[in-house]
Amino acid sequence: MMSDASRSTAQLSPAQLLAALDDDQRAVAEHLSGPLCVLAGAGTGKTRAITYRIAHGVATGAFAPTSVLAVTFTSRAAAELRTRLRDLGVQGIQARTFHAAALRQLSYFWPQVVGGGLPRIAEHKAPLVAEASGRLGLGADRLAIRDLAAEIEWAKVSLVTPDDYVRAAAAAGRPGAAGHDLTTVARLLAVYEDAKTERGVIDFEDVLLLTVGVLAEREDIARTIRNQYRQFVVDEYQDVSPLQQRLLDLWLGDRHDLCVVGDVSQTIYSFTGASPRHLVDFPKKHPGAQVVRLVRDYRSTPQVVSLANDVLARAGRSRSDAAVTLVAQRPSGPAASFDAYDDDEEEARGVATTISALVARGVAPSEIAILYRTNAQGEAFEQALSTAGIGYLVRGGERFFARREVREAIALLRGASRAVDPDQSMPQAVRDVLTGSGWETQPPAARGAVRERWESLDAIVKLADDLSARRGADLGAFVTELLERAAEQHAPTLEGVTLASLHAAKGLEWDAVFLAGVCEGLLPISFAETPEAVEEERRLLYVGVTRAREHLALSYARSRTPGGRASRKPSRFLDGIWPSSDGGTGVPERARRRARAQANTDALTHGDADPEVFAALSAWRADLARATSKPPYTILHDTTLVAIATAKPKTLRQLALLRGIGAAKIEAHGGAVLAIVAGERPAEALDGGA
Template identity: 35%
Template sequence: GGGAGRRGRRASAAPPPPARGGILAGLDPEQRDAAGTIGTPLLVIAGPGSGKTRVLTHRLAHLVRERGVPASVCLAVTFTRRATEELASRLAALGAGGCAVHSFHTLGLAILRRDGAAAGVAPGFRIASEAERAEALRAALGATPGQAQRLLREVSLLKRTGAEGAGEAGAALAALRRLGAAQGWVDLDDLIVLAVRVLETDPAAAAHWRGRFRHIVADEFQDVDEMQYRLLRLLAGDGSGLCVIGDPDQAIYGFRGADATCFARFASDFPAARTLRLARNYRSTGTIVAASAALLGARAAEAQRSAGAPILLHEAADERDEAAFVAATIEALLGGHDMLAANGSTAEPAAPLGFADFAVLYRTDAQAAALREAFDRAGIPFRKSTPAPIAAHPGVRAVLGALERMAADDGADLAARLAAAAEQVRR
């Protein structure tokens, strides 16, 4: 670990570029400071619209193109496939396309593909679907389908938080471990849990991965759970090449294991860490910036856009009442009244509105059901844009089924097996 840290410091020891010009020239002063601070653990507090993705990508491009750091030792970590695709695209545009970009899950998968034996993972392991795990759990414990789904959620939380659990959840966790070991599969949470185990128990593997990724930037830091934090901590060594970016005011995923203490913990684990704040908001109007700061009791960011239309607040009794209000508001606006008119003003809209002029945003897919019911009752046509899971697509299910029916052939690579399964489906 120490050797990897020393290599990281040597790689960043080149003199910094001039203050003017270069990759960082287009950043504001706070962004430039965050992107250009190298060689020390760094925590960047970045609220919505502050340009954190811009900082992340420019930091890595600065390391590669102006500090002489090989792109192959740079890593960006985030949470979703879409986010990794965006980061990879932006890095390529900045001339740093050789940097590794991973979600936490694909990072764990890469570690297990190389060193999984250290955690007892069988070669050629696969990732079991939720449906398969639920059915296995139902059969092993005699649970109903509903109970199996509930236990899967409870087990996921145990794994994310590093707890063993007791009672039904503890029994389900033990059963899934036995079933996975016997049948050669893991689940998505295991990709991180077992990768942590590899780095904790195999010094050679830990040294390899610390040397492999000497500069790490982790996005959406407020969303990390216990095991994701430990994975970053184990990879980072002394932390001299680690930069985490996030916003404690957006830490809303505690119900699924996110650890809101990660910011204080980072400062404790890396006493030499610097903390920087991106203080400008480029996305929202001044009205939204001021209102959100008042709601959170926080210092307002410096809005870079002028004030916009006033914000109207409706307090609903429950999700159905909220959905009914949304539907009624749309009906009122379609009737020729703008939002101010619907709430007491006599202002008239500049142009007639149609259904296509409205969008309803919600945080999680579970909130969609009440909205759909309200729109159906009101006769409001709508289109739900949330994509269906790719695993639920009939064609994907057919190919996966064909793969399971095929005899395992260790000599065939995945692409060949997929092609053969697809051919079986076409027949």
């Protein structure tokens, strides 16, 4: 019998890989030669499709692992891709961001092309922009510097030089930046480049520009890279900029072995130079390209999917032909809620109250998010959650691996890995080490810094459990995983409600999502004046809606401050969706919430789920929670119980296909769950929960 470690890393056969996919995903995985365009809607399993495609290519011998370069837009996404491939037993695939891939190549070839080491990369643009601004007598206000830096980035990723800026910016409808006209910004661009040269530094965009220059001018180097990489995969292709596309073209040469994946309905970064044009025009640029649409939404309930489709449908003629209409695959859930409040403070308190109720019913705080258009909106929700005693995390705040307690924990674990007892399990070794740093089995009653420190350490403990269950890793391998994650900023999940802007939420998902401030002036934002800018705001709302798996609440405040003029109206994107023109329903707010809570309960316990199986699972979970002194949701979420009671799996393989059941959960509870579904009493009803 194989050990856990060998079983978790054994490469699956081609037939096993294909059997785990739906028909459309299988079409992606089976297309191993030539150009492939995947139009993948939100929640349709695009990452699964491309990882299984790579694994299938390796398993059949069509791909050599070291010849594949998978390109993503964030370090987190690249790390997730590598992790999934390792879990499928595939090693050696290069999964990197555009910048990381370019930097690796540029660093390697720079001594050959120029000589010496690569110039230092400036960590931040602000000091250089401030210097350039000062030289021109433009002042150095912090917000102005930020806006000018963003405009510099747009120009560079759009392949616009200072000499061409005025013409190109005017054609793109850009008004300049920080109150300065196009001519002034063009001058700033030139002086900024001079300042960099004088300091002997380059910026992040230069990494791509210099790599493009080397590959365009040195055919021998371009040939070396093309011989190395024979297959390319690009995720989030709708966000590609002209500069990134130019680099991709040089990597490819005259070949067409390229798979791109994207969703035009999630194009929300055009202000940074991203363009869906490359995705839409892919079949024209690559004749004979196969186009596969992924439309089956496995993430969200039919209620959430229907709302998302409605938001896009109201775009009318502005909607792209490449957009997909989602088809929900999950059981029915609660209806989306729509709430209008008197002011911002009342909205924040109302959302916090609803979140308290969800947590009491078993939804983990880490599976809840409050999303808003501007970061300034977050402060009211931070205050309301603190008052309600609910922990929260602000996405975009201090990075996980930059926290002092995390750095200290990694150092301690690194030291312990040199003298660990070989008979001790890795998760227990991690617990023993971190107990000396303040970790305990139960969270502290205190909040603030004490609770935050514990949550950081507890996230490391849970990551150890997960890695051990998936790969049977020892302590040394776990430390290596932590160091790799630190380098990639691939943080583990932390307990607490997530607060994030809609832009920052892209690529993430939660059981419950609260979309706040969905009113005119905020969504669309007041400075979205052109039809194109307004439609991008619509897509931003679509992204927010599709982050929700089950619970979705939309709200806005009629006035910004208590007692202020009630002038706000629901977003135009919700015309025909919002219950009434003034945001009200004619039902008192308290009664609406009671009715909504009951509807949520009804949808949770009925729908397509077998009520007897759901009741038996709930009773087992409650007993296990009491026996192990754990909150019920840490064992299995309510939504997972519903999925089990609906699908009624008969094997561990079928169970593993359900959302919320990872390797660690199967290891701990798989046998008991299958016994309950089969109508038997689990032999180890209270085992495996510690």
